[in-house]
Amino acid sequence: MTQLPTTTDKKLGLVIDLDTCVGCHACVISCKEWNTAGYGTALSDQDPYGAEPSGSFLNRIHTFEIVPDGGEVIGSAGEARVVHFPKSCLHCEDAPCVTVCPTGASYKRAADGIVLVDEDMCIGCGLCAWSCAYGAREMDLAEGVMKKCTLCVDRIYNEDLEEIDRVPSCVRTCPAGARHYGDLGDPSSDVSVLVRERGGFDLMPEQGNKPVNKYLPPRERSALGSAASVPAVQEDTSDATGLLAWIDRALSGGSAKGAS
């Protein structure tokens, strides 16, 4: 069994905006290309050109459909919508994947809270993946070691990168700006402010893992069909006659910019 640190100096993590994610998979592939040649062994692909292609990815997008019953912020009752849900390791404060690890390979860093796998110590038993409520760990079938999001630990502290680029690859590449990175342990950080302002939430809080990563819910929407906002027109609108008179008045008044 491996010990978790009692506290961490920082809580580095991601804030993912479900109101903005369009499900383009940019983060998925950028993660793959950075991490296949970065921390730990390569992210292998099996049967890459064959009948059953599969591979290890540290970040995936799940797409599902919901039909709200109503009263929910995500949309009108009965109005189906598609949700794109990016998922990677949430770097939990109470990470069962760490405490379950028999060799000490899985660990949570006291300095920044990042959960990592020391691949030299990993025996590929898979207990950590089994214990993860989120399914965020993937065994690399070529090497037989457990792979997971490192929060691009080899980018965020990398002094050979320009400072602006010292962010996870998925955050740097996200075209819609749906992914944010920072210290969620610092209440004044941009990500903490975002979580407060937008009602950021924990994924499956009932599991008690205290995930560091947060998700932002869809913003409130209003329907178009509210007839109240339709401008009232006094005159007869059954044909163009009234409209022509209005245009004439508008022209003789010097200007008309859509005001009746």
Next chain:
Amino acid sequence: MGNHDVQLSGPVGEKHQTTCYMCACRCGINVYLRPDANGDKKVRYIEGNRDHPINKGVLCAKGSAGIMQHYSPARLKAPMKRVGPRGSGAFKEISWEEALQTAVDWLEPLKADPKRLAFFTGRDQSQSLTSWWAQQFGTPNYAAHGGFCSVNMAAAGIYTIGGAFWEFGSPDWDRTKLFLMFGVAEDHDSNPLKIGIGKLKNSGGRFVSVNPVRTGYSAVADNWLGIKPGTDGLLILSLIHELFRTRKIDIDYLVRYSNAPFLVIDAPGTAQHGLFARDKNGVELVWDSKTKKAVPHTKKGIVPNLTQEVKLARGVKAKPVLRLMADMYSDAAYSPESIAPQTGIDADTIRGLAAEIARVAFEEEITIEQPWTDMKGERHERFIGRPVSMHAMRGISAHSNGFQTCRALHVLQVLIGSVDCPGGFRYKPPYPKPFTAHPKPHAYRPDGAENGPLAGPHLGYPHGPQDLQLDKNGEPLRIDKAYSWDAPMSAHGLMHMVIANAHAGDPFKIDTLFMYMANMAWNSSMNTRGTIEMLTDKDESGDYKIPRIIYSDAYDSEMVSYADLILPDTTYLERHDCISLLDRPISEPEAMCDAIRWPVVEPERDVRGFQSVILDLGARLGLPGMVNEDGSAKYADYADYMVNHQRKPGIGPLAGWRGEKGDKAGRGEPNPDQLKRYKENGSFSITHLPDEALFFKHANSAYQDFAVSMGFFDAPQPVTFQLYSEVLQKFRLAAQGYGEAQPPERLRQRMEECFGPLPHWYAPFEGSELGEQVDSDFPYHALTQRPMAMYHSWGSQNAWLRQIHTKNPLYVPRSICDEKGLQEGDWAWVSSYHGKIKVQIAPMDAVNDHTMWTWNAIGKRRGAWTLDKDAPEATKGFLLNHLINELLPPKGDDHRWANSDPITGQAAWYDLRVNIEKADAGGDVSEPVIDAQKKSQATPDQLRYGLGWTQ
């Protein structure tokens, strides 16, 4: 916790900046190279270039997967000639010398009768070169893929506002407050759209999506209108009806910038009916309310009447355009209640959307305190913006009523005054450019010569019947029948008709089909199986009906196996390219931009960039402009051409760092250091507009001066928005029997019904041609959507991208599933009047209840793209294309009627009508099964890319 060493720092690799080509978006990329175990430099990482105007640092899934594309096992390795029957994939590798000599041997004799060559170039990003090459060869048969993509959107935009979406313009993302998106093509402007939607979300703006399917961008829309396919035009016209009814149009803007006051002659039964009244200089007339006289619209100080019928000289009656619009669109036929049943959108929602458009446009007006001067010399103290913006591409374009629908959308933008204003739609230089400033089409030679270069570029914008490209018998001059009565305003050609027409010998036979980067044997053709049969069909003497096919591609696509001679192209990281203002620009609204690609890695295969190859071929064929006086090749390669070719003095493919010292933009002498300067600047150039030129470019004197100084045109070309299209009316008059050039009898009624000068709606052809039984036999619509992680058929060879979309189910509305007893994973037969396919289904709620859909171009032929024969793309993936005919249902008149928009020839993919029935159990493989082609290369069982670099 033990000690865990983590190496935190380390350089990524050598950084090189070039331009992406994983789709048509053309983002700036940083490509990092690192030596592998053998010391060979390999691609370590690709990221977006933060300084680049298009993507500003971000990159999509395709862009990041460039590594797997660049090292794809499907890359062609050397020139090849076919040794087995077409389609078998049996080839022999040959030398470049033999390949080029073979091509010369085939093409040289055709110079005497150039129309026997058809040269079509697919998803080509070098159309200014390829079109010039075809022009110099003298064949009238040239186009790229626009005709089967989104020509309706592009042509309607140019004809209406002198610009269009995507490459021509974009929403003002920093200021817009209401964004309407109709349909979508997710690889067009893909990263800018995502960046823009992100900005809109943060600024609190509203995003309304009109699309039968709620995926991708629509998934995050504030409001989703799941419209019935092909009825967008009705919805837009109903919005116009509502704006008229509630008096929410920008009269001042219309008077200043549109043809709303132009007088239209009202003389039914004459050749003048519906044309503009003009003065003796040909200038359109308006009625001046002050002097009660008809005066040229260009006259200063007038107050034009917009509503009254007036009498001109000799008693001719005329009405202003806006009067005609008021009469037409006030009709109850366009009311929300009337169109709700046809569109599937309820009347309250339509009214609410119109009200929201009006509220944002007129109550949330934006002003930017920047003085500017218009083309009449009037000074304005500020830019006034109506922050409603719109975007559309293939969704509304790929219908037989698409041109009129796209025009309706632009007319809507003009009516609320939101074209090129703060918060609205903004042009990207070199646009705006009125259709009158574009070339006209050319399929002929000067002085009636029988061969030699054409008199001008192939593709252009006709002004009326006199500009059609017909022979003396009125028959089409082009193999695709572009610019004939079948498709008079076909500004991008009809690539989807080339193989079918060449096979049928209608309007004539050809000898050689030469294609680049167009997978016509598969996903890029309607009627895929029929197209394969045409490519392999033989005449009585045993020769192929299309005698010779030359094809260039970088990868082993389905089309490769059907060609006779293969000219292997490079990957995008191995080539020179220019993303040119002469072609499909990448400018931003506030700056003129262009870009290059250059070989950041050298090919280790015997392949050559196609552009260099056709310059070489052109020189070997002695084509004018490609040889020196002594007959030697004028350009060493494409890079040499990019720098030294001049289309006219001072104007070349690249606009940046021109002039001998490299200090000129737009116009200037060739600069031998130009490519070096591009590379130093991240492979793009950017020239900012002056502040006073940023908006109202169509009528902004500072912008017009800038445009002239940059060489977009030689004199100012302000745009008058064409609410009323006189060009369409001229064609309609011809159909009614007026004028020297008139359509054949069979086309008259259709032209009269479809060529209305004001935007209107008619039912898509496939449904209406099938008649009353369509609602019982084929009650549903079926269409495709673009997956954001794929570009056409390219992505399936990519080991990473194919794990995202390995197969494509048909998504079927749950109500239909319930009715037909279908459940997730069931197999079903989907039929159209043309064909039948067997597919696996998945129920879905977020879709129009009459519409089923699937992802575009996932299905593959067995063995193609070096995928295993049992790859899911081939066994469970499928193409909807099999259900879509390139022709309309036969009318019994022996004529072949293209399944296309009657105005532009745009392929009407989305008109498809279908039915669906559950399939019997067993044989869980998608059908039709097309036999396998030979897999051209063994592929590995496992990839561990980057292993040597890991820590």
